[in-house]
Amino acid sequence: LAKKYLLSEEANIYSQLFSTEKEEFIVNLNKHISDVEQELSTVNNEAFVTAEKENNVKMIDYYIEKIEAIANLPQIGEPAIDFTYPDKEGNEFSLSTFKGSLVYVDVWATWCGPCKAEIPALKTLEHDYHNNNITFLSVSVDTDKEAWLNMVADKQLGGVQLWANGWTEITKSYAINGIPRFMLFDTDGNVISLDAPRPSSEEIRGLIETNL
Numbered sequence: 001l002a003k004k005y006l007l008s009e010e011a012n013i014y015s016q017l018f019s020t021e022k023e024e025f026i027v028n029l030n031k032h033i034s035d036v037e038q039e040l041s042t043v044n045n046e047a048f049v050t051a052e053k054e055n056n057v058k059m060i061d062y063y064i065e066k067i068e069a070i071a072n073l074p075q076i077g078e079p080a081i082d083f084t085y086p087d088k089e090g091n092e093f094s095l096s097t098f099k100g101s102l103v104y105v106d107v108w109a110t111w112c113g114p115c116k117a118e119i120p121a122l123k124t125l126e127h128d129y130h131n132n133n134i135t136f137l138s139v140s141v142d143t144d145k146e147a148w149l150n151m152v153a154d155k156q157l158g159g160v161q162l163w164a165n166g167w168t169e170i171t172k173s174y175a176i177n178g179i180p181r182f183m184l185f186d187t188d189g190n191v192i193s194l195d196a197p198r199p200s201s202e203e204i205r206g207l208i209e210t211n212l
Helices: 002-016 022-040 046-071 113-117 119-128 145-154 169-173 203-211
Strands: 084-086 092-094 102-108 134-140 160-163 181-185 191-193
Touching: 022 046, 046 169, 084 160, 084 169, 102 203, 113 119, 119 134, 119 203, 145 160, 181 203, 191 203
Parallel strands: 102 134, 134 160
Antiparallel strands: 084 092, 102 181, 181 191
16 A cells, blocks of 8 residues: 555656646655655555665655756757767767757667657658758667667668667756657757657648758
């Protein structure tokens, strides 16, 4: 019963992360911590209580990191947060490398079903805008490098393919909590959208053409 309560409480606080202001979220987080500690005080299982307290500390660190990242996200028209990753040959590229062209970023992974579902539409989009001033930049958060390399080859993925080796710089800087995530940046390296339409959507072409 205690475990069910704790899980429901964690789900509740997580749902507030992206829907409340920073100050309100911190107040709610502190209340959550107090409620959890009170609930744990009724549990007569030392191992369970110890494990839950450790989980609580980790959860607090996670949420503080996320709320800070969300608070520091660049707004539309503001400079993007740069990131740097290697391609399949080991050459490093940054987002800023492609300043001078629009950049459509795809954060994905080989194990992500919705990510793979967007591949055909992404390839079509790349083909249709091949002669335009836009760079298609895909960043894989796979930790299995071979799986990433194999899918890049098997699916004949175009554009610029980079490997992030897990939930690292880009996901932390842009407070990404789920994939796929698409972002669009202008020719000056400023934000157009940090949650851009997917390749399969009707809206993406209009957004691209408006900013070319």
